[in-house]
Amino acid sequence: MAKMEVRNEALRAATKEKIHSAATVLFARKGLAGTGVQEIADMADVNVGMLYRYYKTKDDIPDSLPQMAAVLLEYVNDLQDKIARLIERGQNDGTFRQGCTKGMASMFLAVIQGLCAWKLANKGQYAPPTPTMLTAFLLKEEYNHYD
Numbered sequence: 001m002a003k004m005e006v007r008n009e010a011l012r013a014a015t016k017e018k019i020h021s022a023a024t025v026l027f028a029r030k031g032l033a034g035t036g037v038q039e040i041a042d043m044a045d046v047n048v049g050m051l052y053r054y055y056k057t058k059d060d061i062p063d064s065l066p067q068m069a070a071v072l073l074e075y076v077n078d079l080q081d082k083i084a085r086l087i088e089r090g091q092n093d094g095t096f097r098q099g100c101t102k103g104m105a106s107m108f109l110a111v112i113q114g115l116c117a118w119k120l121a122n123k124g125q126y127a128p129p130t131p132t133m134l135t136a137f138l139l140k141e142e143y144n145h146y147d
Contacts, residue, residue: 081105084102087105
């Protein structure tokens with residue numbers, strides 16, 4: 001293979017890796033539906049046309065990311081652990097109900113995930129719950145007041 005071909009192949013591989021890395025981070029943070037092609041291109045420091053050179057649609061990108069599930073799982077597990085620690089602090093200071101902190105953190109994350117999906121599905125007709133409503137299942141009765 002000629003030097004120019006080798007160099008071009010290396011550039012293509014590097015560009016594809018930049019797109020993969022950006023997509024992995026953004027999909028982990030915002031999900032597939034919540035991430036725009038322009039966001040991926042911006043984070044990867046490529047133009048949208050270059051992104052489409054490698055992928056027909058945004059939906060084709062995850063199929064090429066074998067590490068995506070592992071990255072997402074690590075991200076969610078880390079977030080769950082942090083929330084569980086916050087819940088434990090609330091239990092220790094008497095604000096939160098007693099219970100399995102890991103299970104309560106999972107429930108909280110499931111509610112947030114469901115709300116995100118609901119917001120995406122109902123575009124302009126979404127009324128978010130108040131923070132008090134989101135945390136009602138965690139709070140002891142004396143702290144549980146709906147706004």
